[in-house]
Amino acid sequence: MKPDTISVESQCRILDAAIRAPNGGNTQRWHFLAVDDAGLKSKFAELYASCREREYADIAAGRLGAAPHEDAARRAESLARIKKSGDYFTDHFNDIPLLLFVFAVDDHGGANIYPAIWSCLLAARAEGIGGVPTTVLRYEADRVCELLGVPREDGWRMISMLAFGYPLGRWGVAANRRPVHEVSSRNHWGRSFGARVPEPLWPSDEHRCAIELPSH
Numbered sequence: 275m276k277p278d279t280i281s282v283e284s285q286c287r288i289l290d291a292a293i294r295a296p297n298g299g300n301t302q303r304w305h306f307l308a309v310d311d312a313g314l315k316s317k318f319a320e321l322y323a324s325c326r327e328r329e330y331a332d333i334a335a336g337r338l339g340a341a342p343h344e345d346a347a348r349r350a351e352s353l354a355r356i357k358k359s360g361d362y363f364t365d366h367f368n369d370i371p372l373l374l375f376v377f378a379v380d381d382h383g384g385a386n387i388y389p390a391i392w393s394c395l396l397a398a399r400a401e402g403i404g405g406v407p408t409t410v411l412r413y414e415a416d417r418v419c420e421l422l423g424v425p426r427e428d429g430w431r432m433i434s435m436l437a438f439g440y441p442l443g444r445w446g447v448a449a450n451r452r453p454v455h456e457v458s459s460r461n462h463w464g465r466s467f468g469a470r471v472p473e474p475l476w477p478s479d480e481h482r483c484a485i486e487l488p489s490h
Contacts (some may be wrong), residue, residue: 275404275439277369279310284401285372288438291397295390303380304387305430306394307422309373317421318411318435319367325413326364330357352450363406363437374436375422379429387433394436404441407434447474 289306297303309315332338333353374394378387391407398405411418415432424430454471470486 275366275370275437276442277371278440280372280403280438280440284398284403287401288394288397288403291393292390295393297386297390298382301386303378304390305377307375307377307424309375309422310371312368314421315368315370315373318373318418319364321414321417322367322410323364325410326360328413329410355450370437370439372438374438375418376433376436377424377430378433379431381431381433384433391434391436398438402440403438405436405438407436409434411435447476449474 285308292306293302293304309318329338376387376391378384381387395405395407411432416426418424418432418435419426419430424432451474453473455467455469458467459465460467466488468488472486475485
């Protein structure tokens, strides 16, 4: 991400999209805490690096869930790419222009807050801003809450941290995904979904890939 400042106007549009998201009973049990203070970001950079080491130790020890659709070689290749990207993110943490900490109360497994988080990310994209959610800081959630003055006695819990910034690289659709027909079924587990999607369907407005439907 570029270190360029994200305007308050863009931040307002991003958060306004978040609060329009559906949530159970319209109870709106969420709070979004924006962090752009250099001193605070420096403290979170140290905390993030420490937490990331703990997460990779858990991965190495098999304490985190494995990917059910990937063989070992493909998973190792995928993790290597993720780690390289994560290393860059960690090394340049202080340069991230905006951190957005997301909190919720009694969230039923994320059903209320994750639509809001995704709305944040989509609204950021519309602003030309890149965004990435991370839960790495869960290892030090109490310390995060302490640094930010979160009233934990009221039931507030950190769900995620979102990092926002203008991207250095080019935009692109995520291509390293198993296709729809390999991870989907219809009417019964393991039965054919009824269509094949051999390539991403969203590469650009100029070129659309075909969906392969069975002939009858």
